[in-house]
Amino acid sequence: MDFCTLLVTFTVVGFLVWIFAILCLDSDILTFAYSCFGKSLDRFYSRKVVWITGASSGIGEALAKELAKHKAKLVISARRIDELNRVKQECLELSKTMTDKDILVLPLDMTDYASHQHAFTKVLKHFGELDILVSNAGRSQRANWEEIENEVDKELFDLNVFSLLALNRIVLKYFYSVGKGHLAVMSSVAGKNGIPFSASYTGSKFALHGYFACLRNEIASKKMSVPITIICPGPVFSGFLKVAFTAKKGQEFGQGVRATDKRMSAERCAYLSLTGIANELEECWMSLFPFLQLTYLSHYQPYIAGRQSLEMAKHVWASNEN
Numbered sequence: 001m002d003f004c005t006l007l008v009t010f011t012v013v014g015f016l017v018w019i020f021a022i023l024c025l026d027s028d029i030l031t032f033a034y035s036c037f038g039k040s041l042d043r044f045y046s047r048k049v050v051w052i053t054g055a056s057s058g059i060g061e062a063l064a065k066e067l068a069k070h071k072a073k074l075v076i077s078a079r080r081i082d083e084l085n086r087v088k089q090e091c092l093e094l095s096k097t098m099t100d101k102d103i104l105v106l107p108l109d110m111t112d113y114a115s116h117q118h119a120f121t122k123v124l125k126h127f128g129e130l131d132i133l134v135s136n137a138g139r140s141q142r143a144n145w146e147e148i149e150n151e152v153d154k155e156l157f158d159l160n161v162f163s164l165l166a167l168n169r170i171v172l173k174y175f176y177s178v179g180k181g182h183l184a185v186m187s188s189v190a191g192k193n194g195i196p197f198s199a200s201y202t203g204s205k206f207a208l209h210g211y212f213a214c215l216r217n218e219i220a221s222k223k224m225s226v227p228i229t230i231i232c233p234g235p236v237f238s239g240f241l242k243v244a245f246t247a248k249k250g251q252e253f254g255q256g257v258r259a260t261d262k263r264m265s266a267e268r269c270a271y272l273s274l275t276g277i278a279n280e281l282e283e284c285w286m287s288l289f290p291f292l293q294l295t296y297l298s299h300y301q302p303y304i305a306g307r308q309s310l311e312m313a314k315h316v317w318a319s320n321e322n
């Protein structure tokens with residue numbers, strides 16, 4: 001076989017393997033590769049202090065439990081104190097080596113900006129340091145675009161974007177002062193695609209990518225070392241549709257997810273997210289078919305990911321909810 005034939009064969013085989021991986025994996029190729037061959041989560045997270053917002057249920061709860069298995073010290077925040085205490089108890093049972101003081105239950109309404117500094121002071125008082133902030137608290141939305149009230153846009157951005165930025169600004173200054181730290185931000189595949197019937201939510205997640213892309217460049221230009229990992233899950237099993245915003249102020253969507261829905265488990269999502277953080281990936285995507293594939297298309301081939309792929313997403317979305 002001459003050199004040209006060999007080159008063409010390698011290129012074609014490589015391309016087919018790449019397509020196969022995109023179609024079959026439940027995360028982007030890099031995240032999947034690191035989940036198999038990357039840093040040991042045990043070694044990376046052991047004794048690290050990790051603050052998770054929105055840890056009283058869903059993905060945040062799963063992150064706390066996965067971290068407890070890897071012996072991290074945890075700060076778990078949200079508004080529902082009973083649920084946080086339950087998560088703490090379950091983490092202690094899972095870990096076996098953790099003691100009561102290794103998990104700080106820190107009630108926090110993210111939209112109460114005035115309480116952020118005080119909450120962070122409590123973290124430092126309790127653990128003496130912070131290594132990783134995982135900004136996970138957030139709410140979704142189901143609404144027709146033209147019916148969304150301005151107040152809903154504002155309230156949703158207040159929680160999903162502005163409160164998150166405010167807390168990250170406080171923590172970033174601390175990370176600069178100690179010369180270490182890691183910011184992890186829970187976005188969504190809705191931060192990469194125009195997901196129908198979730199306009200304010202999709203807008204809020206896109207906004208996070210913009211804000212943190214700027215920060216990443218500023219950090220580099222200041223020659224500081226604070227990695228930022230943006231996590232983009234597709235549909236995940238959690239109670240998040242129940243409390244999702246609608247188009248009307250004060251209204252919640254109120255529907256639960258069904259066991260038959262096409263969604264990733266919160267546990268798998270947490271594991272892949274922690275893989276991304278440990279290996280300092282800038283972005284990691286995780287989802288079942290077709291949302292991961294749609295994300296590839298809209299990221300790399302936006303002219304192909306047109307209305308047809310959105311139609312496909314709409315049908316899957318609708319069949320998840322009806």
Ligand SMILES: NC(=O)c1ccc[n+]([C@@H]2O[C@H](COP(=O)([O-])OP(=O)(O)OC[C@H]3O[C@@H](n4cnc5c(N)ncnc54)[C@H](OP(=O)(O)O)[C@@H]3O)[C@@H](O)[C@H]2O)c1
Binds near residue numbers: 189
């Ligand atoms: N589930 C999915 O399909 C999916 C997909 C992609 C991305 N995500 C993202 O993942 C994150 C977690 O969602 P989830 O699916 O795990 O939903 P979830 O179970 O409803 O969890 C949301 C968490 O955010 C907290 N939260 C809500 N409002 C808050 C506030 N004002 N202050 C502080 N905490 C607040 C909730 O706690 P309290 O109610 O106790 O305050 C809860 O712990 C969100 O950012 C969401 O956008 C979810």
